[in-house]
Amino acid sequence: xxxxxxxxxxxxxxxNNATRITLLVGLAAFFFGIFGLYTRLFVGERxxxxxxxVVWGLWVAMYLFLAGxxxxxxxxxxxxxxxxxxxxxxxxxxxxxAGLVTMPAALASIGMDLGHMERIIKVYLQPNxxxxxxxxxxxxxxxxxxxxxxxxxxFKQKDGQPTGTFFKIVLWIGFFMSIFLSGGVGALLxxxxxxxxxxxxxxxxxxPIFAFASGVxxxxxxxxxxxxFKDEEQRYHLFRWLGxxxxxxxxxKIYILWAYxxxxxxxxxxxxxxxxxxxxxxxxxxxxxxxxxxxGTVIPLVLHxxxxxxxxxxxxGLIGLMVxxxxxxxxxxxxxxxxxxxxxxxxPNAFFGPHLSILYTPSNLEIxxxxxxxxxxxxxxxxxxxxxxxxxxxKMEVK
Amino acid sequence: xxxxxxxVLVRMNEDLQRALEKAPEDRHWVMVIDLRKCVGCHACTIAxxxxxxxxxxxxxxxVLEKETGTYPNVTRSFLPRxxxxxxxxxxxPVCPVSATYKNAEGVVVVDYDECIGCRACLVACPYGARxxxxxxxxxxxxxxxxxxxxxxxxxxxxxxxxxxxxxKEWAREGHRGSPIGNARKCHFCLHRIHEGxxxxxxxxxxxxxxxxxxxxxxxxxxxxxxxxxxxxxLKEELGTEPRVYYMV
Ligand code: SF4
Ligand code: SF4
Numbered sequence: 001x002x003x004x005x006x007x008x009x010x011x012x013x014x015x016n017n018a019t020r021i022t023l024l025v026g027l028a029a030f031f032f033g034i035f036g037l038y039t040r041l042f043v044g045e046r047x048x049x050x051x052x053x054v055v056w057g058l059w060v061a062m063y064l065f066l067a068g069x070x071x072x073x074x075x076x077x078x079x080x081x082x083x084x085x086x087x088x089x090x091x092x093x094x095x096x097x098a099g100l101v102t103m104p105a106a107l108a109s110i111g112m113d114l115g116h117m118e119r120i121i122k123v124y125l126q127p128n129x130x131x132x133x134x135x136x137x138x139x140x141x142x143x144x145x146x147x148x149x150x151x152x153x154x155f156k157q158k159d160g161q162p163t164g165t166f167f168k169i170v171l172w173i174g175f176f177m178s179i180f181l182s183g184g185v186g187a188l189l190x191x192x193x194x195x196x197x198x199x200x201x202x203x204x205x206x207x208p209i210f211a212f213a214s215g216v217x218x219x220x221x222x223x224x225x226x227x228x229f230k231d232e233e234q235r236y237h238l239f240r241w242l243g244x245x246x247x248x249x250x251x252x253k254i255y256i257l258w259a260y261x262x263x264x265x266x267x268x269x270x271x272x273x274x275x276x277x278x279x280x281x282x283x284x285x286x287x288x289x290x291x292x293x294x295x296g297t298v299i300p301l302v303l304h305x306x307x308x309x310x311x312x313x314x315x316x317g318l319i320g321l322m323v324x325x326x327x328x329x330x331x332x333x334x335x336x337x338x339x340x341x342x343x344x345x346x347x348p349n350a351f352f353g354p355h356l357s358i359l360y361t362p363s364n365l366e367i368x369x370x371x372x373x374x375x376x377x378x379x380x381x382x383x384x385x386x387x388x389x390x391x392x393x394x395k396m397e398v399k
Numbered sequence: 400x401x402x403x404x405x406x407v408l409v410r411m412n413e414d415l416q417r418a419l420e421k422a423p424e425d426r427h428w429v430m431v432i433d434l435r436k437c438v439g440c441h442a443c444t445i446a447x448x449x450x451x452x453x454x455x456x457x458x459x460x461x462v463l464e465k466e467t468g469t470y471p472n473v474t475r476s477f478l479p480r481x482x483x484x485x486x487x488x489x490x491x492p493v494c495p496v497s498a499t500y501k502n503a504e505g506v507v508v509v510d511y512d513e514c515i516g517c518r519a520c521l522v523a524c525p526y527g528a529r530x531x532x533x534x535x536x537x538x539x540x541x542x543x544x545x546x547x548x549x550x551x552x553x554x555x556x557x558x559x560x561x562x563x564x565x566x567k568e569w570a571r572e573g574h575r576g577s578p579i580g581n582a583r584k585c586h587f588c589l590h591r592i593h594e595g596x597x598x599x600x601x602x603x604x605x606x607x608x609x610x611x612x613x614x615x616x617x618x619x620x621x622x623x624x625x626x627x628x629x630x631x632x633l634k635e636e637l638g639t640e641p642r643v644y645y646m647v
Contacts, residue, residue: 115580343527
């Protein structure tokens with residue numbers, strides 16, 4: 001593998017400012033996370049904000065978010081290697097590597113949520129395959145193996161060479177897995193008739209689309225901030241096309257969100273309306289209107305339409321980042337409010353004690369662990385990609 | 400002269416002894432809660448906490464209170480909520496390791512040694528009947544009084560001494576061992592039942608509002624009661640087939 005400017009494994013001097021800043025942010029997040037990771041691993045789960053009524057919190061939401069990036073990135077790589085889509089040319093390795101990093105981060109995030117982490121092995125040894133959770137643990141573990149094999153094959157393949165049959169088979173397997181698994185996490189929530197807000201139609205089908213959109217957003221960051229281009233013209237072309245893809249995805253996102261929320265609204269079912277009210281006007285309004293809608297959807301859409309900004313590396317990366325932040329908020333808005341309802345009238349007030357509330361705010365411990373996991377993922381991604389020269393963009397024709 | 404009617408506790412006790420002579424799969428445990436008799440004293444909640452040594456944040460049988468109407472036409476009603484021991488439970492199929500299941504007697508149990516603490520069952524239960532054990536004790540924040548005969552340490556010892564859920568010893572040692580980190584729920588006091596004793600909530604209920612027995616026994620009290628027309632089950636529309644009936 002050829003390194004761009006230096007023979008050293010890592011040459012910080014050769015890195016651009018965006019790469020250095022990202023590494024610093026990753027490092028800061030990881031250091032902030034050490035407190036949380038230590039507390040969670042060696043003290044326990046007491047300091048978390050979730051509990052017996054709001055059962056799943058930030059870590060589960062981040063699992064959905066990170067797993068979405070992993071599967072979405074794989075879909076993107078498949079578009080390059082299987083379908084030869086020109087606009088994605090040259091992004092395959094970076095996308096696969098993103099999958100390789102975000103998948104373990106997703107599994108770490110969900111692992112933190114287990115009351116008995118050390119027993120995770122039981123899901124492999126004595127699984128109940130009827131349980132979607134068991135299916136997801138197995139599915140994502142196999143998917144991680146497929147990502148590793150695909151990446152290995154991608155490295156073996158020389159640029160411009162046609163994709164070999166074995167490589168294609170692996171890619172097809174991974175492609176299907178990425179679609180089914182990204183939808184599966186939606187189904188994991190949707191099968192719970194106990195939580196009517198999750199049973200509104202369209203919940204699980206939106207997940208693969210959102211996963212793909214998060215893969216594209218990550219690629220905007222990668223191309224905008226990290227990729228070394230031999231020819232700036234190439235970067236410009238990629239932005240132009242990826243920008244259009246991102247606009248199309250943003251519009252579909254808005255449409256799906258409207259379809260989902262309006263369906264919930266017009267049902268007027270009290271147990272569906274309660275979480276919806278919390279999202280639109282209650283506890284989660286900021287996360288919904290400001291982070292998910294404004295920062296994550298509308299502003300990026302507007303910026304995409306301004307060619308001067310959309311074709312500028314720094315801005316394009318920023319747009320990608322905003323969309324990703326919006327997706328993270330979207331995941332929390334799916335997970336938390338659905339559980340902020342009284343399962344039976346008066347249940348939260350019938351008995352008082354720690355973790356018996358339907359009001360949920362992520363605790364410092366949860367935020368710290370999440371920062372640690374994401375920080376570690378950022379460091380692993382940027383450093384790993386620099387070492388493996390994943391960010392070196394080969395010169396190619398982009399029409 | 401007409402025969403004095405038996406106290407329901409005596410009758411239920413006799414029903415229980417008869418049921419225990421049968422094979423487990425021939426018993427059909429049900430609970431009937433007469434809401435007209437419940438005075439909202441919460442004795443059953445506390446009896447359950449004491450029997451199963453439940454830590455803070457874990458509750459098997461809260462009593463829900465509801466106030467309806469406006470002054471002066473106000474009523475207060477109470478609804479004790481144990482696990483419904485559903486015949487078609489939504490909590491068991493979601494368990495990734497089959498740690499929770501319906502046992503031979505039809506009671507939904509949790510195998511604390513197998514449970515990984517994913518809380519999927521808490522999410523799936525439509526009655527909020529499961530709580531997670533986060534490892535607290537009631538006494539941990541209390542000051543120790545020097546010279547007190549019975550101080551925090553004695554209370555601590557009591558709290559950390561084993562309970563006998565599912566017929567096994569579960570001591571609270573350290574912060575990590577089961578049942579800490581597990582999903583926990585009402586199990587109709589199976590450990591007492593197998594010793595020939597009624598569930599703690601049944602024997603403690605001051606209004607004799609909680610009734611228990613084998614619905615497969617034509618002579619049992621509960622068989623008689625579940626024929627009444629004034630019975631409801633919670634969220635029956637979900638098809639969970641609860642084994643807890645409410646008389647209204
Ligand atoms: S009440 Fe909930 S925990 Fe109990 S059996 Fe039914 S679904 Fe399971
Ligand atoms: S918390 Fe335990 S009993 Fe409940 S689903 Fe998870 S592993 Fe099964």
